[in-house]
Amino acid sequence: MSTFLKLLFRNRLAAMGAVILAVIVLAVLAVPLLPLQDPDVTATADRFKRPFTDGHLLGTDHLGRDLLSRLLHGTRLSLAIGVAAALIAATIGSAIGIIAGYFGGRTDNIIMRTVDMLMAFPYILLALAIVAALGPGLMNALIAVAAVNIPFFARNIRGITVGLAGREFIDAARLAGMGHARIILTELLPNVLPVIVIAMSTTVGWMILETAGLSFLGLGSQPPQADLGSMLGEARSAMISHPHTSIVPGLMIFLIVMSINLLGDGVRDALDPRLRSGALSRPLPTTLVERSGDIPEPTDDLLAIQDLHTQFHVGARNYRAVGGVSLAVRPGECLGVIGESGSGKSVTALSVMGLVASPPGVITGGAVRYQGEDLIGAPYETLRKKRGDHVAYIFQDPLSTLHPLYSVGDQLAEAILSHHKIGKAEARRRAIELLRDVRIPNAESRVDNYPHEMSGGMRQRVGIAMALANEPDVIIADEPTTALDVTVQAQILALLDDLRRDRGLAIVFITHDFGVVAQLCDRVAVMYAGRIVEEGPTTAVLDAPAHPYTKRLIACVPELGGGRRELAAIPGLPPVVSDLPAGCAFAPRCDKAQESCRAGEIDLKGSAPRAVRCLYPEEAV
Ligand code: ADP
Ligand code: MG
Numbered sequence: 001m002s003t004f005l006k007l008l009f010r011n012r013l014a015a016m017g018a019v020i021l022a023v024i025v026l027a028v029l030a031v032p033l034l035p036l037q038d039p040d041v042t043a044t045a046d047r048f049k050r051p052f053t054d055g056h057l058l059g060t061d062h063l064g065r066d067l068l069s070r071l072l073h074g075t076r077l078s079l080a081i082g083v084a085a086a087l088i089a090a091t092i093g094s095a096i097g098i099i100a101g102y103f104g105g106r107t108d109n110i111i112m113r114t115v116d117m118l119m120a121f122p123y124i125l126l127a128l129a130i131v132a133a134l135g136p137g138l139m140n141a142l143i144a145v146a147a148v149n150i151p152f153f154a155r156n157i158r159g160i161t162v163g164l165a166g167r168e169f170i171d172a173a174r175l176a177g178m179g180h181a182r183i184i185l186t187e188l189l190p191n192v193l194p195v196i197v198i199a200m201s202t203t204v205g206w207m208i209l210e211t212a213g214l215s216f217l218g219l220g221s222q223p224p225q226a227d228l229g230s231m232l233g234e235a236r237s238a239m240i241s242h243p244h245t246s247i248v249p250g251l252m253i254f255l256i257v258m259s260i261n262l263l264g265d266g267v268r269d270a271l272d273p274r275l276r277s278g279a280l281s282r283p284l285p286t287t288l289v290e291r292s293g294d295i296p297e298p299t300d301d302l303l304a305i306q307d308l309h310t311q312f313h314v315g316a317r318n319y320r321a322v323g324g325v326s327l328a329v330r331p332g333e334c335l336g337v338i339g340e341s342g343s344g345k346s347v348t349a350l351s352v353m354g355l356v357a358s359p360p361g362v363i364t365g366g367a368v369r370y371q372g373e374d375l376i377g378a379p380y381e382t383l384r385k386k387r388g389d390h391v392a393y394i395f396q397d398p399l400s401t402l403h404p405l406y407s408v409g410d411q412l413a414e415a416i417l418s419h420h421k422i423g424k425a426e427a428r429r430r431a432i433e434l435l436r437d438v439r440i441p442n443a444e445s446r447v448d449n450y451p452h453e454m455s456g457g458m459r460q461r462v463g464i465a466m467a468l469a470n471e472p473d474v475i476i477a478d479e480p481t482t483a484l485d486v487t488v489q490a491q492i493l494a495l496l497d498d499l500r501r502d503r504g505l506a507i508v509f510i511t512h513d514f515g516v517v518a519q520l521c522d523r524v525a526v527m528y529a530g531r532i533v534e535e536g537p538t539t540a541v542l543d544a545p546a547h548p549y550t551k552r553l554i555a556c557v558p559e560l561g562g563g564r565r566e567l568a569a570i571p572g573l574p575p576v577v578s579d580l581p582a583g584c585a586f587a588p589r590c591d592k593a594q595e596s597c598r599a600g601e602i603d604l605k606g607s608a609p610r611a612v613r614c615l616y617p618e619e620a621v
Contacts, residue, residue: 014266082208093153101161
């Protein structure tokens with residue numbers, strides 16, 4: 001609640017609206033306590049007194065009634081009617097919307113077509129028709145305004161409910177044996193309530209205007225009762241000769257509607273959880289770069305990550321996710337990057353093409369060179385041309401990377417067309433070819449499938465096909481097989497292996513699985529807390545791990561046919577990267593750690609291609 005208020009008042013306009021509205025509401029609530037004159041007593045001798053005359057602060061109207069008193073009484077009525085209409089419309093409309101959305105099918109159809117019919121009338125005409133049928137009067141105006149706004153709520157809430165009703169937690173509630181009423185009240189309602197509140201806060205002002213409109217036409221409040229609309233209506237004839245009689249209620253309507261709308265917008269923004277977490281502050285097209293220090297010299301590798309530093313600046317905290325990583329691949333080579341979850345593998349991979357979200361991500365040092373050209377800080381267009389065309393990514397979750405509403409063929413074609421100008425038919429032919437390349441059976445018919453019609457393994461293969469679409473030179477695969485079962489994983493690894501042999505593709509393969517590394521990679525780099533702690537040819541590292549962390553990681557892997565042995569889990573947790581210890585980050589979990597390990601920076605040492613960042617390595621390298 002307090003964060004809600006803080007967010008709300010950070011928005012200056014909303015705060016202004018809240019203050020104005022609060023003043024008006026307080027004044028209106030205090031009406032019975034204030035020494036006001038009777039709003040309905042006429043005194044024809046005092047007609048059209050100007051504002052600030054004695055006894056009449058805002059002057060008098062055409063019947064000599066005190067304008068201030070009429071204004072406050074009228075405002076009270078108008079606010080009450082507007083809020084009541086909004087509450088009624090929101091309650092009935094939302095109930096209709098939830099029922100239509102939850103039950104779906106024919107219920108939905110009948111209800112929504114009726115609502116559509118109501119919506120097809122111009123609403124003022126509808127309101128007039130309702131008042132004409134019921135007869136003029138404030139109560140009937142309220143009913144009319146509420147009725148014409150019901151479809152608005154029904155439509156909005158139905159849309160949200162339909163989306164929610166298909167979700168798993170509703171299925172789970174059904175499976176748990178809950179009745180419809182209980183599901184609607186305890187599962188659906190809490191989820192749509194924020195939307196109802198938001199819709200209400202943005203329409204109350206509108207409904208006050210509509211009620212005032214009906215009263216202005218003489219269909220709402222009846223004389224002598226004052227509301228803002230009828231005050232305006234009565235003042236119409238004296239608009240030129242005595243403008244204050246119309247300006248006073250007019251200004252009040254303006255203030256009320258303005259302040260409610262400003263506040264309503266503020267409430268909407270403050271209630272939106274995405275805005276609250278700051279996720280809607282849109283990321284820049286490329287990662288922010290604030291490099292200090294020297295930029296490393298070019299090498300003749302195909303892709304070289306050189307002393308890369310990537311951090312997340314969140315509030316006052318500084319998460320050093322990648323703290324000086326150097327990696328390189330040549331054509332046809334596969335480099336494995338291995339490490340526990342949270343060790344900075346994904347951030348390293350995303351930094352290559354400037355894909356780390358900024359804010360909060362910032363690249364603070366180092367270089368990423370593709371064929372010698374530094375990509376860090378390169379203009380967006382340069383990176384865009386390389387993304388997907390020269391350097392392609394395969395991500396972990398195949399369902400979230402495919403668009404649910406396009407067939408996989410269209411998505412493959414789109415990937416090709418964004419870099420190459422070829423015809424539609426040609427792109428489709430190429431898409432089928434790609435699906436065949438990744439061993440999808442019946443590629444000709446599968447090309448028209450939607451992602452949900454495919455299995456997880458197939459979707460991941462589509463993801464790989466997409467990465468291959470433009471024949472890139474480098475593929476960065478971020479745990480591409482983690483979500484798959486072992487047979488599919490083996491197929492995909494074999495596929496990647498073929499591709500690099502046939503096409504000379506360079507692969508950076510990120511994983512936490514030593515089995516996968518052993519099967520596919522020529523070299524492997526072990527990451528811990530944002531740094532490389534050991535690297536070398538795969539067989540050398542696996543046979544004789546030099547860093548205690550690597551050794552213990554390998555000891556965690558169960559071996560088929562290796563007989564029964566105790567699996568040695570590594571005690572403790574990886575450090576939080578906002579608060580890294582001095583010296584070796586693994587020291588707190590290492591049983592060989594000495595004082596010197598915690599003293600200061602430890603270099604990556606060894607004779608290339610082997611290297612280890614440890615003062616007391618298990619093996620000399
Ligand atoms: P992994 O090795 O499992 O791929 P990541 O590279 O995704 O790990 O994450 C590295 C570190 O960066 C983690 O400690 C994570 O908490 C941190 N991190 C990642 N994204 C953000 C972010 N948006 N804000 C703050 N910290 C982040
Ligand atoms: Mg990751």
